Amino acid sequence: MSAWFDYWNDLGPLGDFLLPRTITDADFRLDDPVAKIFYNGVWNWPVAWRDLFPVLIQLDHLHLEPSKPDRLLWKDDGEINEFSSSAVWHSVRHREPEVDWCSFVWFAQCIPRHAFMMWLIMKGKLLTQDKILQWDLSRRKNMNMMCCLLCYENFDSHSHLFFKCKFSSQVWLMVRNRVGMSFVCPRWVDIVDWLRVRARSKKAHVYVAMILVAATAYSIWQERNARLFENQLRPPKTVSDIILKTVRYKLMGAKLKNTDRVRKLLGEWEITKESENDGG
Ligand SMILES: [Zn+2]
Known part of the structure; x- marks a missing residue:
């Protein structure tokens, strides 16, 4: 061996x-x-x-x-x-015992690359600087590498990025009220708890919330990487607009029940579905 x-x-x-x-x-x-x-x-x-x-x-x-x-x-x-x-x-x-967060990480009509990101976050597997430092002490000399590139005020780590970071929390505050999560603080545990108790319901508004949370986490990580590797900087408003656009685009293609409630919800996203979906 x-x-x-x-x-x-x-x-x-x-x-x-x-x-x-x-x-x-x-x-x-x-x-x-x-x-x-x-x-x-x-x-x-x-x-x-x-x-x-x-x-x-x-x-x-x-x-x-x-x-x-x-x-x-x-x-x-x-x-x-x-x-x-x-x-x-x-x-x-x-089979491994099912973890209680499976249902809001992998769900029907999720966005696979976002689901994968959610999975990595739940497992604490993103390669943030705090992780790298555990292995590679020589990098400690380079303070820039340790700093969160979204706010420059703290260390790059899971709990910071989601969503203690000033930048990330601003993004969350801009998108959360679109899915009935207006009272959910920019804290990963709070967001996860909100999803956890609702994830198994088949309600459309919960589905939209799951899509939005995953899209938010994905976009924050994207922005962080864009700054780290491409030196590209976008303000929180731009990132939140991208998130909302992604959710809306996903909803346009999603197969949802054609009920009054769903039509109202889609209306809030400025989507009008053709009546072809209700089977006649
Ligand atoms: Zn930060």
């Missing part, structure tokens, strides 16, 4: 944050097994690594049996067993 590129601990592959250069500079080989880096009951890496990569300290609690060759194991639901293809099959065929 590769010491650098396999999953054998809770941190994930060490190669995610140790550069090949760092590994070889410490006189390790890139194809070293775990048994090579844990020897005589201690980690063999340079002491300096513990300062450079403090996450490694978390491995101190791992009790590996010294001087045994690596073995391939399979971890399933906290239980660790010998690796066998049947064990793997049994664990992957069980």
Whole structure:
């Protein structure tokens, strides 16, 4: 088992944050097994690594049996067993317990790229600067990289972007009243709670709210990346206009029941549906 590129601990592959250069500079080989880096009951890496990569300290609690060759194991639901293809099959065929936010992340007639963004945010998987810094301390010298490029007032992180940031919260305040969320603060937990209790209802206004929240999250991340990579700056009003336009465009093509209530809702978005949808 590769010491650098396999999953054998809770941190994930060490190669995610140790550069090949760092590994070889410490006189390790890139194809070293775990048994090579844990020897005589201690980690063999340079002491300096513990300062450079403090996450490694978390491995101190791992009790590996010294001087045994690596073995391939399979971890399933906290239980660790010998690796066998049947064990793997049994664990992957069980479906993961459904998380309670699935219904407002992946839903019928969602915008897939927005849904994917929602999923990344719910999992805390966006590559924000606070994440990168955990791995790469050399970047700490570069303060610009750490700063939120939307407001220049705080660090770039999930909780900041959604929506503690002055820029993001302004955008949210401009769009929320279009979907009956006027009282929902620009805080991710509040927005998620609002969606969570309503997501399973098939009501059109909830559908529109789910589309709008995802479009907002997506557009904030887009703007952040546009500033980071393309040096393109748009004010909150422009971003909120894009969000509303996206929602409206989606609603024009969405298949919704043709009821008075839906027609009224579409009217609020200046959409008039032909009567062809009501089946005659
Ligand atoms: Zn900000």
